[in-house]
Amino acid sequence: MLEKMIVEGGRPLSGEMTVSGSKNSALPILIASIMAPGRFEFHDVPDLMDIHTTAGILSELGAEVENHKTFIVDSTPIASYEASWELVRKMRASFLIMGALIARFRKARVSLPGGCELGLRPVDQHLKGFEYLGVKISEEHGLVIADATGLHGGKVVFDFPTVGATENLLMASVTAPGETVIQNAAREPEIVDLARALTAMGARIEGAGEETIRIQGVQSLSPITHKIIPDRIEAGTFMVAAAITGGTIIMNNVPTTMLVSVMEKLRECGVRFEETGDALTVIGPKKITPVDIETLPYPGFPTDLQAPFTSLLTIADGTSIISETIFEKRFAHVPELIRLGADITIDGRSAVIKGTGGLLGAPVMSSDLRNSASLIIAGLAARGATEVYRIYHLDRGYERMEEKLSRLGAVIRRVRQDD
Ligand code: EPU
Numbered sequence: 001m002l003e004k005m006i007v008e009g010g011r012p013l014s015g016e017m018t019v020s021g022s023k024n025s026a027l028p029i030l031i032a033s034i035m036a037p038g039r040f041e042f043h044d045v046p047d048l049m050d051i052h053t054t055a056g057i058l059s060e061l062g063a064e065v066e067n068h069k070t071f072i073v074d075s076t077p078i079a080s081y082e083a084s085w086e087l088v089r090k091m092r093a094s095f096l097i098m099g100a101l102i103a104r105f106r107k108a109r110v111s112l113p114g115g116c117e118l119g120l121r122p123v124d125q126h127l128k129g130f131e132y133l134g135v136k137i138s139e140e141h142g143l144v145i146a147d148a149t150g151l152h153g154g155k156v157v158f159d160f161p162t163v164g165a166t167e168n169l170l171m172a173s174v175t176a177p178g179e180t181v182i183q184n185a186a187r188e189p190e191i192v193d194l195a196r197a198l199t200a201m202g203a204r205i206e207g208a209g210e211e212t213i214r215i216q217g218v219q220s221l222s223p224i225t226h227k228i229i230p231d232r233i234e235a236g237t238f239m240v241a242a243a244i245t246g247g248t249i250i251m252n253n254v255p256t257t258m259l260v261s262v263m264e265k266l267r268e269c270g271v272r273f274e275e276t277g278d279a280l281t282v283i284g285p286k287k288i289t290p291v292d293i294e295t296l297p298y299p300g301f302p303t304d305l306q307a308p309f310t311s312l313l314t315i316a317d318g319t320s321i322i323s324e325t326i327f328e329k330r331f332a333h334v335p336e337l338i339r340l341g342a343d344i345t346i347d348g349r350s351a352v353i354k355g356t357g358g359l360l361g362a363p364v365m366s367s368d369l370r371n372s373a374s375l376i377i378a379g380l381a382a383r384g385a386t387e388v389y390r391i392y393h394l395d396r397g398y399e400r401m402e403e404k405l406s407r408l409g410a411v412i413r414r415v416r417q418d419d
Helices: 023-035 049-061 092-105 124-132 163-173 189-201 232-244 260-269 303-313 333-339 369-381 401-407
Strands: 003-008 014-018 039-043 064-067 071-074 107-111 136-140 143-147 155-157 179-183 204-206 212-216 225-227 248-252 272-276 279-283 319-323 343-347 350-354 363-365 385-389 411-416
Touching: 003 369, 014 401, 023 039, 023 049, 023 071, 023 092, 023 163, 023 189, 023 232, 049 064, 049 071, 049 092, 092 107, 092 124, 092 143, 092 163, 124 136, 124 155, 124 163, 163 179, 163 189, 163 212, 189 204, 189 225, 232 248, 232 260, 232 279, 232 303, 232 369, 260 272, 260 303, 303 319, 303 333, 303 350, 303 369, 333 343, 333 363, 333 369, 363 369, 369 385, 369 401, 369 411, 401 411
Parallel strands: 014 248, 039 225, 155 179, 363 385
Antiparallel strands: 003 385, 003 411, 039 071, 064 071, 107 143, 136 143, 179 212, 204 212, 248 279, 272 279, 319 350, 343 350
16 A cells, blocks of 8 residues: 655754664674574664565574564575575665575575665676675576675775675675785775674674775674664754755754764754753754755765755755765655745756745655655655655654654644555
8 A cells, every 4th residue: 555644844853753673784684694693683784675675584594583573584494596586676774685695505596786766776886896805696587696605805906886785795705715805995984883893793894884894705604783873864854854944953863974074054044053961962054054965975965864954955045056976866856846936946966956935735745755755754844744745765764863853843734645
């Protein structure tokens, strides 16, 4: 059953919320549980569609999975090393199963991934990386087949810092005999969290979070209990929601050290932050000052917050330019924001956003995870009702967003979408 979200805008947010565990950290770490037989226990795993998909992949391989408050995986019974199209097509991150299967079984058969509609998202860097480690890769009927019987340490040099390929190669290399050096590695906090989990399992990794990661292969790994880091993208999204409504919210479990570039841009927009103990108060301004933004690999400004910031800047006091350098096709929110009265033109990989006096509610269509959040955010500021269709995109990556927003005073409800 398709659902839509109806937002009645124009109310400043106020109150307190707690940031959930990170989706993009949980996905690779849950997948890493297949690398060693035994019982793994994960805390702060968010309750999301992508996590359910991951649970499905682990179960399909033969693991026993319990996903209640604590996410438990018993990977002892895993006997299969094939991840089918049925599950992989739902989520690009499923391709991370490849590195984990190589580490455990020295072989893998994984369907080429699908995922959000963000333009071409090839996996050439992943495959090139595996080949550096002596893995023989072939493709057949949409499946990538890895023969890693000759797996060994090696030097992996990426053309650019890719998050997924860095994670896949980290997993494949921890049991590869000898030393592996990954150069031009992605530096995202989620990679550091994965390395922390792998190290607790017995891996020997140095330099996660830096451009060069060194791994000394170990013979065996053991199960762990692990707490997932907070979701920096969810945190950033709620900061933007507070800002666009001119509200004041208190946020708990905010990973401020992972949000330096984001909080800096929000300060330039006029947002104020006050840290008291573990909580962060976010105070939205009366007027949004325009800013220019370029999305970059971490620690630069995250592409996953580009769409929410585009919404914010539609009501700024002047013109802003946002350049998207990570994905070639991530402006699907723009025509929808224009339906709400925004003045935006796209010039190649940049959006030129002229602030308008205000937005007016209208029906809009979401087409990926982050753009669905950006449309809800725009709806919070728009006068009247904004209806965001195909809200299942939101459920892939935000844990009960409408409940969290309602508790902050937003008027938002989920209803059945007829077509
Ligand atoms: N790319 C290639 N070849 C590769 C790998 C990547 O050309 O072999 C390209 C992609 O097509 C893309 C760019 O490089 O244009 C970045 O890809 P990257 O591998 O860094 O990203 P990812 O691992 O596919 C993760 C997050 C994304 C986030 C990006 C960038 C997860 C599960 N996903 O994707 O999150 O946008 O890093 O930070 O960690 C989201 O949560 O909404 C989301 C899309």
